[in-house]
Amino acid sequence: MKLICPVCGTHLTAGNKEAVCESGHHFDYAKSGYLNLLVSNKKVHGDDAAMVKARTAFLESGPYSFLRDRLRELSEGTQVLCDLGCGEGYYTSAIEAEEKYGFDLSKDALKHAAKADHKTHWTVASIFHLPLEDESCDTVLTCFAPHAREEIQRILKPGGKFIFVTPGERHLFEMKEVLYEHPYENRPQDLDTDLTLIHSEKIRNEFVCSQDQLKNLFVMTPYVWRTKAEDRKRLEEVKEMNLTAEFIIRVYQKENR
Numbered sequence: 377m378k379l380i381c382p383v384c385g386t387h388l389t390a391g392n393k394e395a396v397c398e399s400g401h402h403f404d405y406a407k408s409g410y411l412n413l414l415v416s417n418k419k420v421h422g423d424d425a426a427m428v429k430a431r432t433a434f435l436e437s438g439p440y441s442f443l444r445d446r447l448r449e450l451s452e453g454t455q456v457l458c459d460l461g462c463g464e465g466y467y468t469s470a471i472e473a474e475e476k477y478g479f480d481l482s483k484d485a486l487k488h489a490a491k492a493d494h495k496t497h498w499t500v501a502s503i504f505h506l507p508l509e510d511e512s513c514d515t516v517l518t519c520f521a522p523h524a525r526e527e528i529q530r531i532l533k534p535g536g537k538f539i540f541v542t543p544g545e546r547h548l549f550e551m552k553e554v555l556y557e558h559p560y561e562n563r564p565q566d567l568d569t570d571l572t573l574i575h576s577e578k579i580r581n582e583f584v585c586s587q588d589q590l591k592n593l594f595v596m597t598p599y600v601w602r603t604k605a606e607d608r609k610r611l612e613e614v615k616e617m618n619l620t621a622e623f624i625i626r627v628y629q630k631e632n633r
């Protein structure tokens with residue numbers, strides 16, 4: 377196991393019910409199987425149970441499975457995978473690797489992930505302070521989560537790859553047209569990184585979204601925080617909608633020395 381103690385940084389060994397470091401710090405596994413390695417006085421919380429439920433229902437209904445399939449192809453041959461901001465593990469679990477680590481701040485999301493997939497090491501931690509050994513991963517994945525520049529540079533093996541997924545310009549544009557008078561396209565931004573960009577692509581799927589799916593999808597988007605009740609009501613009146621899912625996948629590589 378590549379996990380390290382969040383207190384002293386020494387190697388963690390997994391036992392039955394807890395993980396113990398070389399200096400004797402120990403951390404309990406939750407009943408569902410995830411490990412909480414978040415050591416912080418600040419109150420942090422990830423997505424709550426309702427959001428996890430909505431996202432899981434939407435993802436399992438299939439509209440983003442084309443992205444999952446593509447990520448599996450792009451990660452072929454991975455020995456150690458690390459998913460930063462893994463949520464309920466929809467993408468993590470689909471990727472084949474000998475060892476897998478999923479990090480997220482949401483216990484509700486990891487509870488769901490751990491129940492469904494016993495092989496991955498699901499861990500509560502900040503992606504900006506990862507309890508993971510230096511140069512331990514071949515592939516690091518970040519899907520719709522912030523770019524943890526320094527940590528990614530640190531945990532990647534030389535020659536290792538970083539896969540970064542962001543929404544494309546037209547992602548869910550039809551939904552924005554219903555919600556806003558002046559919808560805007562997403563603007564992809566350059567990544568500030570020491571890694572080398574080796575591949576970039578845009579993938580798209582058009583799908584018919586039922587009102588039930590729409591409700592769940594809306595909760596997953598950032599619009600849920602900034603949409604007025606009357607605008608939201610318009611979305612609730614739509615029976616179904618043709619929607620575009622569009623993603624930009626960029627693959628970066630760490631220098632091989």
Ligand SMILES: [Zn+2]
Binds near residue numbers: 383385386397
């Ligand atoms: Zn320790």
